[in-house]
Amino acid sequence: MTANRPWRPIWRGRLHGAELTWSIAFVLPYAAVFAAFVIYPVGYGLWLGGNPSLYAELFSDPRYVTAAVNTVLFVALAVNVQMFLAFLLSGFFARRRRWIKLLLIIYILPWTLPAVPAFLSFHWMLAAGEWGLINRLLSVLLGIDGPYWLNQGWLALAWDIVANIWKWMPLWTLIFLGGRMAIPQDLYDAADVDGASLYRRFVHITVPLLANLYFISTLISTIWTFGDYTPVLFVSGGAPAFSSDVVSTLGFHYALDFGRPRLGVAAGLSVLPLLIPIVILLMRRLRTTEVQL
């Protein structure tokens, strides 16, 4: 097959002939998916939510203002708490003990559980008043009567945040654990020779080497959390009276319950001023640095 092809130096430049054709063919499926299911719906969505009067209506709706504040709280708290704890816990799980490896298997379980049943379980732990598991535990262990968790907007939102952290923290812990495992042991050995304390090893080796991974993971997690409606929809259900809704779930209510799809799209698009800078930052980071997710 190759006998009469002239020998070429080890290839580093452009593709030719069959290689070029096949490479283009390999990209085509994704290009088709992108054109059909990203460009078209996004363009259509921008057109649906393009009328400025929609935004005037949104900002005059007190439910929207509450939802916007909730969204910022939800994303900022859920992302930062889970990232920070995941980073610390990855150090704990990096310890070479058999029982810690077994513990990791249990710890990953929330991430593998489907969101809807897991969050419905959260709802049932909280919503059943004094019979919910949380309040039963509080009364048996501590002898106190727990509140009706989902009857106050800020408490309900706090539980939505807890549920999001519970579900997603294991994924980031695994990613940071992979990052820690990839740090060459020589660095720590050298630090030992120099008599560095645990604290100094952490601050001068672990933190700088994982900083980029941490930053990129935080950006990705922020983008995902902006779109994550499941805790709000299933843990608190936006109760009471929309006060724990975030922008995306309020958008559903506009579109489905009030028959205002354009207003629903506009509610979702209103987070773009926060989301676009994060996406651009992530693009630049991924372009200039290497990180293994």
Add this chain to the structure above:
Amino acid sequence: MSMALPFGRPRRRPHYRLRRLLVEAASVALGAVIVAWSLLPVYNMFLVALDPEGHNEFSGELWPSHPTFANFVALWTEEADDVEHIWGQFGNSIYIGFLVMALTVLIGSLASFAIGRMRLGKDWTLSNTALLTYVIPSSTLIIPFLRVMHIYGLSDNLWAVIAAEVTFATPYAILVLLQYGKLIPSELDDAARIDGASVVQLYLRIYVPLAAPALAAVGTYALLFAWNDYFYQYMLLMSERHTTVAVALEQFFDDDDAPWNYMMAIAIVYSLPPIAIFYALRRYMARGLTAGGIKG
């Protein structure tokens, strides 16, 4: 130890031993907290699913005093009122989940291979394009998606959900695979090329085997993505024949008088496939996770 002892093991200083003991005690305590934190909602699922009473008379005990598997049996035989279509719904969920998994791995790996390994273009063109998918939250895009799927003739079609979920799972797959592809030495491709390997052979014989841990990780991610989704399945599938388990669970949630013990029994069964897949592929993925580099 400043002084070398002539024989025997050097004695540890007592406060050093005490510190080790404290560290051990602290990690056991942390381990107990982690177990409670991770398993409490799971325990609650079992507590409700094993309870004979599903309605408001739920006993509210901390452990099941009259555990019964009757709820699971009712699921199995589809005998109770709210679960008569449950296995058809399971079939739909599995159909969607595994096709999303397969297509995400296939489409994502083909594109990352062509750009990252064959250098059809710069890496960042693909990763930036993929990230554009995330500019509008997927929860907002559902509204335009409804109309777009109607135009494509995919109303009330499982393929509409598959297409949407592949669209949102592929960008992350591409980010992971592009980075992982850099860990495979390009000399392997060059050597195979000199021996006359075609692009398809490079993909099948070199890329797929060597990137297998990353492919397994990405596949699991895509499956979990499909299994986590609710809203696309709810909005894009209207007929009862096409609903999925996630949608059925939500209908229990909407109904104040619904039997919660059936719902939790369904929830437990629904949770099993992704857990099984994840733990089956875990050993495989661990290599992918720990082989990662952190440059720059």
